[in-house]
Amino acid sequence: QRPSAPIPHLPSQIKPKESPNRKACCFFLLSCASHPPRSQFDPLAPLPIHPPPPAAQSGRRRPDSRGFGRGLALPGVGNPRSTAAATMFWRMTGLSAASPVDTILDKENFTLEELLDEDEIIQECKALNTRLINFLRDKAQVEQLLRYVVEEVPDDAEKKRSFKFPFIACEIFTCEIDVILRTLVEDEELMDLLFSFVKPDHPHSTLLSGYFSKVVICLMLRKTAPLMNYVQVFLVLV
Numbered sequence: 102q103r104p105s106a107p108i109p110h111l112p113s114q115i116k117p118k119e120s121p122n123r124k125a126c127c128f129f130l131l132s133c134a135s136h137p138p139r140s141q142f143d144p145l146a147p148l149p150i151h152p153p154p155p156a157a158q159s160g161r162r163r164p165d166s167r168g169f170g171r172g173l174a175l176p177g178v179g180n181p182r183s184t185a186a187a188t189m190f191w192r193m194t195g196l197s198a199a200s201p202v203d204t205i206l207d208k209e210n211f212t213l214e215e216l217l218d219e220d221e222i223i224q225e226c227k228a229l230n231t232r233l234i235n236f237l238r239d240k241a242q243v244e245q246l247l248r249y250v251v252e253e254v255p256d257d258a259e260k261k262r263s264f265k266f267p268f269i270a271c272e273i274f275t276c277e278i279d280v281i282l283r284t285l286v287e288d289e290e291l292m293d294l295l296f297s298f299v300k301p302d303h304p305h306s307t308l309l310s311g312y313f314s315k316v317v318i319c320l321m322l323r324k325t326a327p328l329m330n331y332v333q334v335f336l337v338l339v
Contacts, residue, residue, distance in 0.1 A: 200225060206232050213245055217269045218261065226276045237273065238280045243291060246270040250312045251298040264308075271312040275319050286320060286327040296335055 202225045205211050216222050216233070225233050236242060249270040254263050274281065285291050297303060298313045320328045 200230075202230065202233055206236070213242055214261075214266070217249075217266050222269060223272050223276070226273055226278060229278070234278060234280060237278075238284050240284060240288060240291070243281060243284050243288075244294065246273060247285075247291060247294050250274075250316060251295060251303075251309065253304045253306060253309065267309065267312055271315055274316045277319060277323050279323070282320065282324050286324045286331070289331070292331050292335075296331075 200221060201219050202216065202221055205215050205219060216236075222233070226237075237246075247270075249267045274285075285295070295313075295316065298305070298309070317328075
């Protein structure tokens with residue numbers, strides 16, 4: 102009888118090779134198991150606050166045994182004099198530059214065109230500059246702003262009158278300042294001037310049509326009831 106061939110070892114009987122990272126993994130698992138569970142920690146417990154070193158408390162340079170300084174304390178950390186000095190520095194209004202709009206308002210005689218020519222006028226309107234808003238809320242100024250929005254200019258007019266002033270006037274209305282919009286909707290003559298743009302005999306340029314639409318949309322959002330009351334009467338008259 103022929104001897105039977107040796108049975109090969111099954112994969113389950115093969116001894117796994119020793120991994121080079123096996124010892125490191127075992128050490129990591131043992132170190133994790135040695136720590137207390139998370140439930141033993143109080144998540145609401147305050148963190149320990151370590152007092153600052155003596156050099157930071159005094160705010161002075163404290164030399165060590167070798168004669169070198171260890172550093173200075175930060176301003177405001179145990180040093181009330183530096184904190185007060187920094188506060189006084191930032192509260193000194195003389196160091197802040199005045200707004201160009203306020204510079205124009207400080208003049209005895211200035212015009213609306215000077216303000217419209219200033220680049221920061223829209224920013225000052227959004228910041229609710231009291232002096233500027235009190236000037237723009239006047240009926241004469243609102244009327245002039247409306248004329249920039251609805252009236253065409255001749256071809257030989259300056260570029261500021263043709264492009265910049267109508268744009269700035271429209272942006273002032275769309276800043277949605279309540280007192281300026283109230284001056285407009287509560288005065289029938291000003292509303293007639295605004296809606297004179299839609300009359301058939303009035304020229305309608307693409308640029309001014311966009312500005313007129315933005316002003317009317319702003320009134321629809323902020324002054325809905327007065328605008329609807331005027332439109333009903335305006336449609337009857339037309």
